[in-house]
Amino acid sequence: MVNKLPLLIDGEFIESNSKDYLEVTNPLSQEVLCEVPCASRDEVDKAVSSAAKAFVSWKETPPPERARLMMEYQFLLKRNQEELAEILSKENGKTFEDAKGDVWRGIEVVEQAANISPMLMGETLENVAKEIDSYSYTQPLGVCAGITPFNFPAMIPLWMFPMAIACGNTFVLKPSEQDPMTPNRLAELFIEAGAPKGLLQVIHGTKEQVDQVLTHKDIKAISFVGSVPVGQYIYKTGTDNLKRVQAFAGAKNHMVVMPDADKQRTIDNLVGASVGAAGQRCMAISVAIFVGESKNWIEDVKTEMQKVSPGSWDSPESGYGPLISKAAKDRVLSLIEKGKSEAKCLLDGSECKVDDYPEGNWVGPTLFSEVKTDSEIYKTEIFGPVLLAINVETLEEAIDLVNANPYGNGTSIFTSSGRSARKYRHEIEVGQVGINIPIPVPLPFFSFTGWKGSFYGDLHAYGKQAVRFYTETKTVTERWFQGGDSEGANLTIKLK
Numbered sequence: 001m002v003n004k005l006p007l008l009i010d011g012e013f014i015e016s017n018s019k020d021y022l023e024v025t026n027p028l029s030q031e032v033l034c035e036v037p038c039a040s041r042d043e044v045d046k047a048v049s050s051a052a053k054a055f056v057s058w059k060e061t062p063p064p065e066r067a068r069l070m071m072e073y074q075f076l077l078k079r080n081q082e083e084l085a086e087i088l089s090k091e092n093g094k095t096f097e098d099a100k101g102d103v104w105r106g107i108e109v110v111e112q113a114a115n116i117s118p119m120l121m122g123e124t125l126e127n128v129a130k131e132i133d134s135y136s137y138t139q140p141l142g143v144c145a146g147i148t149p150f151n152f153p154a155m156i157p158l159w160m161f162p163m164a165i166a167c168g169n170t171f172v173l174k175p176s177e178q179d180p181m182t183p184n185r186l187a188e189l190f191i192e193a194g195a196p197k198g199l200l201q202v203i204h205g206t207k208e209q210v211d212q213v214l215t216h217k218d219i220k221a222i223s224f225v226g227s228v229p230v231g232q233y234i235y236k237t238g239t240d241n242l243k244r245v246q247a248f249a250g251a252k253n254h255m256v257v258m259p260d261a262d263k264q265r266t267i268d269n270l271v272g273a274s275v276g277a278a279g280q281r282c283m284a285i286s287v288a289i290f291v292g293e294s295k296n297w298i299e300d301v302k303t304e305m306q307k308v309s310p311g312s313w314d315s316p317e318s319g320y321g322p323l324i325s326k327a328a329k330d331r332v333l334s335l336i337e338k339g340k341s342e343a344k345c346l347l348d349g350s351e352c353k354v355d356d357y358p359e360g361n362w363v364g365p366t367l368f369s370e371v372k373t374d375s376e377i378y379k380t381e382i383f384g385p386v387l388l389a390i391n392v393e394t395l396e397e398a399i400d401l402v403n404a405n406p407y408g409n410g411t412s413i414f415t416s417s418g419r420s421a422r423k424y425r426h427e428i429e430v431g432q433v434g435i436n437i438p439i440p441v442p443l444p445f446f447s448f449t450g451w452k453g454s455f456y457g458d459l460h461a462y463g464k465q466a467v468r469f470y471t472e473t474k475t476v477t478e479r480w481f482q483g484g485d486s487e488g489a490n491l492t493i494k495l496k
Contacts, residue, residue, distance in 0.1 A: 003034040005180055007043060007204060008187050010050035011197030016043060016204075022177050027093040027322040028312055030359045036180045038205035044212045047201035051143040051170035052218050054198025059140050059168045063117040066166050070114035073162065073193040077107045077186075084185055088154055089313035091179040093321035093361070096313050098277055099154075105441070106158025106186075109462050112444040116166040119467045129495035132479045138471040140168030141220040141244070145213045147234065148175045149226045150324050151280045153182040159448070159461045160223045161190075165199055167470040169221075172201045174213060178324055180204055214238050221470065223461065224248065225282070228381070228453060235456035246457040246469055248282070248450055250381040251409035255285045255438060256398045256424065258415035259293040265436075266414040267297060271304045273412075273438035275365045275385035278310065278320045280328075282454075283410045283432070283439045287371075287378070287388045289398045295391045298369055302346050305365040305387070311354055322361040323384060329361040332384030335377055336366055339386075342375035343368040349385060373401065381407075395420055403429045408451030412438050431455070 004021065006013040016037030024033045039047075058066075077084070085099035094102065124135035146160035153176060161171040175183035187202045203209060213219060214237045221244040224234040231249030238245035255273065257266055273285040290298060311318030323329045336350045349364025369389040371378055378388060392398050402411055412434030413424045421435045431451035434440030442448060447463035449455075459469035477495075490496060 002032055005034045005036045005184060005204065007037065007039055007047070008184070008200065008202035009043060009047045010201075011191070013184075013188075016040065018043070022206075024091055024178065024180060025325075026090055027324055027361045028090075028357050028359075033091055034181060036177050036204045038177075039203040039209050041212060044203055044205075044209055044216070047172050047203050048143055048216055048218050050198040051172055051201050054196065055140070055142055055170045058165075058170055058196065058199060061168070063120055063166075063168075066168065067114050067116050069194055070110055070116070070162055070166055073190055073195075074107055074110040074114060076189045076193050077103065077110060077158075080185075080189060081107070084154060084182060087185055088179070088182045089321070091181050092150065092153060093324060094277055094313060095315075095318050095321055098320070099313070102152055103154045105152075106155040109155075109158050109444040110162045112462065113162040113166040116163075116467075119464060120167065120471070122473070128477070132477060132495055134475065134477045136473050136475040138167075138467070138473055140471055142169060143172060143219050144169045144221040144223070144470060145172040145174065145219050146223045147210055147213065147226070148173070148183070148224075150176040150178040151277070151282070152225075153179045154186060156225050157183050157186055159225075159466075161200055163462055163466040164221075164223075164470045165195075167467060169470055170199050170201075172203060172213065172219065174203050174205065174209055177204060177206055210234075211237070214243070215241050219243060221245070222247075223469075225461075231456055244469065246459060246461065247455065248448070248461065249454055249456065250407060251282050251284075251450070251454050252287060252378070252381055252405055252407045253283060253285050253410045253412075254287040254289055254398075254402045254405070255411070256289045256291060256395070256402070256413040256415075257294045257297065258291050258395065258413065258417065258420055260416045260420075261294070261414040261436075262416065263297060263300070267301055267304050269414065269436075269438040270301060270387070271308060271365075274387040275305065275308055276320055278323050278363065279385040280324065280383055281439070283441055285412065285438055286382060286386065287390060289390050289392055289401060291392055291395055291398055298346070298367075298389050301387070301389070302367050305347055305367055308365050310352065310360075310362055310364065310385075312357060319365075320385065322357075323363060324361070326361055328383070329363055332363050332382060332386065335380060335382050335384070336363075336386060339368050339375070339377035342377055343371040343388070346389075373404070395423065399424065399427050403427075406453040409454035410434070410440055410450070412436075412440060414438075
């Protein structure tokens with residue numbers, strides 16, 4: 001019998017009373033791993049109600065105590081990293097090493113959450129006026145929610161709920177229905193770490209459950225990572241319902257290759273950043289802009305991409321795994337086919353097969369050259385192991401091309417010139433810039449700062465911005481009277 005994945009409501013893992021279940025399949029073999037419930041309206045309401053009840057006491061818990069919970073949690077995550085990675089690999093398809101990285105980048109955020117106390121400190125200034133002092137401090141919002149994608153089932157939930165909870169909130173997590181086993185295991189370890197009942201709720205489902213979260217009167221803030229159209233919907237619906245929303249959406253990330261770059265290192269980094277994780281990263285490099293004579297390297301890029309072979313998660317020979325689903329594979333294949341009429345296909349991975357796993361959602365490394373910016377493959381986030389090559393003559397042209405793109409998640413430049421690097425990082429209209437770094441995802445003491453159509457909201461994930469997102473600031477202005485005569489009524493706005 002296929003295992004039915006439970007919900008986490010009010011501190012207990014329970015079997016859903018829903019009649020609507022979805023199959024979770026191994027993208028390598030199409031084996032059904034479990035069935036995930038689409039939580040009923042009553043179950044979602046119970047989860048939010050439990051979180052609201054838990055908030056009453058949790059908000060009064062001293063920040064150092066909250067930090068100690070996170071310290072214990074990161075210890076358990078580290079101890080169980082390989083187990084988590086194996087679960088993740090089986091339901092998502094990532095290679096084991098890539099899956100361990102997925103877990104580790106989440107652990108780093110939990111470590112930052114364990115340092116929450118100084119990040120919650122306010123400001124103070126005495127004598128802002130005669131014998132009047134002012135100070136501010138932060139307070140949690142209440143019940144927060146997170147809606148997370150399939151491509152990072154460990155890292156992105158760990159971007160959200162540890163920071164929110166460390167700030168004094170409680171949290172309702174709605175993970176992707178395509179790989180929900182990993183988030184459930186994260187929740188089990190959180191309870192094992194000593195989390196009080198009700199701090200974290202995990203509900204499963206699809207759009208119906210998301211809509212209930214977006215409109216629920218008791219949810220104060222929503223964090224989302226996913227595609228552009230869904231991100232736009234999340235942001236609009238959430239803000240229409242007067243909620244604080246941060247929505248991280250799609251991307252079209254460019255790498256600029258200068259002719260003075262270290263050739264082999266640049267090519268190696270480009271290949272890894274474009275086809276790693278089957279291209280299913282919102283920070284993957286999907287466009288390479290070759291400046292001047294570096295265009296002569298495109299054939300070398302092709303040669304190196306040909307060496308990368310997809311395969312099973314547990315094979316050390318596998319460069320990456322399958323796409324998450326047959327639907328995802330079909331979408332990527334249709335875009336590759338479209339691209340053949342728009343550009344020159346130097347390497348075609350659409351007929352890729354892996355002998356031991358004929359049912360896998362395989363797409364091989366694919367490379368297009370002579371790509372135009374008005375082509376469908378350029379305008380669309382392909383989300384597969386597909387790299388587009390564009391040639392320009394100058395760095396200025398490259399900057400103009402990147403800045404004209406509607407997305408601004410990440411970009412990188414490979415060069416040995418400090419002047420070129422400075423010009424690029426200064427002038428580029430993208431939120432995260434790598435200099436000889438292909439995928440510049442910030443470490444958690446910074447924040448994940450996508451721009452333009454890659455992000456909807458005001459405050460970003462993790463780091464200091466997450467603390468501001470998950471808290472409200474209260475400012476106090478105070479004076480203590482001495483005995484004596486009053487100066488009479490003050491009918492102005494001047495403090496005196």
